Amino acid sequence: MTRTPFNRRRFLETAGAAAAVGTLVRSADSHAANAQDPAGPKVKIIAISGSHRKGKTTAAALGIALDAARAVSPDIETELIELADYKLAPAVPGGTAVDDYPKIESRILDPAVGGILFGSPVYFSNMSSLLKMFIEHFGPYKTSGALSNKVAGVLTVAGARNGGQEGVAQSIMAALLGVEMIVVGDGRPTGHSGATLWNNAKDDIAKDDFGCATAKGLGKRVAEVALRITRMTPRSL
Numbered sequence: 001m002t003r004t005p006f007n008r009r010r011f012l013e014t015a016g017a018a019a020a021v022g023t024l025v026r027s028a029d030s031h032a033a034n035a036q037d038p039a040g041p042k043v044k045i046i047a048i049s050g051s052h053r054k055g056k057t058t059a060a061a062l063g064i065a066l067d068a069a070r071a072v073s074p075d076i077e078t079e080l081i082e083l084a085d086y087k088l089a090p091a092v093p094g095g096t097a098v099d100d101y102p103k104i105e106s107r108i109l110d111p112a113v114g115g116i117l118f119g120s121p122v123y124f125s126n127m128s129s130l131l132k133m134f135i136e137h138f139g140p141y142k143t144s145g146a147l148s149n150k151v152a153g154v155l156t157v158a159g160a161r162n163g164g165q166e167g168v169a170q171s172i173m174a175a176l177l178g179v180e181m182i183v184v185g186d187g188r189p190t191g192h193s194g195a196t197l198w199n200n201a202k203d204d205i206a207k208d209d210f211g212c213a214t215a216k217g218l219g220k221r222v223a224e225v226a227l228r229i230t231r232m233t234p235r236s237l
């Protein structure tokens, strides 16, 4: 019968078309579902203030950066941790420091954390001893990779216009590169390698327009890159 092969072909064509339509419908359905779903879990940005003074210029500047981070997307949530609230002991290699670090560690290593801002006042042209003590607990992460691929931004505040902000930022960044963090700057159009603020009005950091702009840029950039990396990369990397 001549109709059999024709019908068979028609059947196959029709079945193929139906399957294709089914795929398209399912695809359209899943797009519709995605459109209704939130883009994904929230991405957290944490700011660590290394200042010995709670709520002063370093914390205020980090607050500006976190505001800018939240403005990037409703999927960004933020938290400020002030190291002055905790007791940190020196982290001796191979030793077990008995201090408050585990209380902070559980928060920064949370898989929901996509980015961390590190803020330090400039003390004698260096980072604060508090922030240094904190970062020195990162030794095991060089092998465990616990901070790998989290985004990092660095913010420094000094009492003088050229009080050592950039040098201190470079020193903090070098430490963060050592634990495979992805260090970013304040982005376009300024392209500075971090946020640098000048405490030029008796602890009112808002008077430093230039510095506040770098803090905003840094918070925005950390959030943007954290969103990209978190959404594109399996957390296991």
Ligand SMILES: Cc1cc2nc3c(=O)[nH]c(=O)nc-3n(C[C@H](O)[C@H](O)[C@H](O)COP(=O)(O)O)c2cc1C
Residues within 6 Å of the ligand: 051, 052, 053, 056, 057, 058, 059, 121, 122, 123, 124, 125, 126, 157, 158, 159, 160, 161, 162, 163, 164, 199, 203
């Ligand atoms: C011990 C100490 C050392 C400092 N060293 C410097 C410095 O080297 N260069 C500078 O410009 N400011 C220096 N300052 C000023 C602080 O960096 C500045 O007041 C900063 O805003 C303090 O941050 P905070 O408000 O978060 O405490 C120093 C302050 C202290 C307490």
